[in-house]
Amino acid sequence: MKIVFIGYDYTLDIAQRLIADGHEVIHIFTFPCDDVFSSNTQITAFATHFKISISDHTITSNDINTLIDQGAEIFLCAGYPKKIPAINADKAYGINLHPSLLPRVRGVMPLPFIIMHEPEAAGFTVHKLVKDFDAGDILYQEATPIDKYTDVETLSARVAVRAPDAISAIIKDIKTYWDNATPQDNDDASSYNTPDTDMRQLNWSDTAENLRLKGRAFGRFGVIANVTNNMNETQQLAVFQFTTWPEEHSHETGTLLRSSPREIIISIQDGYICLKEFQVVE
Structure with missing residues (x-):
């Protein structure tokens, strides 16, 4: 045909x-x-x-x-x-x-x-x-x-x-x-609008479990993270892979603890998040 x-x-x-x-x-x-x-x-x-x-x-x-x-x-x-x-x-x-x-x-x-x-x-x-x-x-x-x-x-x-x-x-x-x-x-029937930037956004005040759910839901489609780097510059990243884990800490939520080309670690509400695969959104 x-x-x-x-x-x-x-x-x-x-x-x-x-x-x-x-x-x-x-x-x-x-x-x-x-x-x-x-x-x-x-x-x-x-x-x-x-x-x-x-x-x-x-x-x-x-x-x-x-x-x-x-x-x-x-x-x-x-x-x-x-x-x-x-x-x-x-x-x-x-x-x-x-x-x-x-x-x-x-x-x-x-x-x-x-x-x-x-x-x-x-x-x-x-x-x-x-x-x-x-x-x-x-x-x-x-x-x-x-x-x-x-x-x-x-x-x-x-x-x-x-x-x-x-x-x-x-x-x-x-x-x-x-x-x-x-x-x-x-x-x-149920229907949903196309996910916007707010829905894709990683919120550092969220829990490890909720962030993992968002990661499962978007995966290769990507989520958005606003990260302030070591030079005090805020960049918007498209993130395609990350892990979270619950762990007690005394850091302020959203504290950048490690930044390298392959790994960014940030404190979240009840633990940490490690961004593994990401790129800057131009």
Whole structure:
């Protein structure tokens, strides 16, 4: 089938599976990335290798119609933060992969909220693209394991290793899945806004346990730390890995105890935090 893929580096495995299954990817849409919380360098290289046209502007109705005129049969979205214009279901299928068990945890970035608030929603859903975000009829759902130790990398990996097979099976029998899709129960829906800087912020007055939860929830997506270095300069850091531990101390909360290129140690409410992987946010 002729497919338009909409995604970024995290969902590249799905695009690769489409090629392996013998489908023709006629265009790829991605979006501008900061290479801190998201990236599209690999999918751009993939498009170049397979001579697939790629663009990162906001998708327009004209884009949709032009690609349908070029024979597009399926628009497959797997990670796109903007609203996709309506796709005429009489001309092409529009489906989206969402990493939660809808209708729970709708939103652009659901995984942190699953870990922090709704672990029972761990899994993924393939649904029809409609005018409202994450609200289309459900073609397929699959739950994934989660426990109190699961971090965002593990949770996203569990989705990543299952999604290509699921998408492959759905596309092979797309009409059956489409015709038998079930409406979502909006009365049972929950939704979350994209995490902002305040939500990502590490607060030195917080507990070791709460900071660990935030670390599990954001992981490679990164949290934000404001650190005053040994030269009394305050820098904002994107932090991708850290550890905390409870321990009695007499330091003022937020005291910088060690600063090196690979390790920053700061006192927190009931112990210490060690920042292990980080970079300055310009």
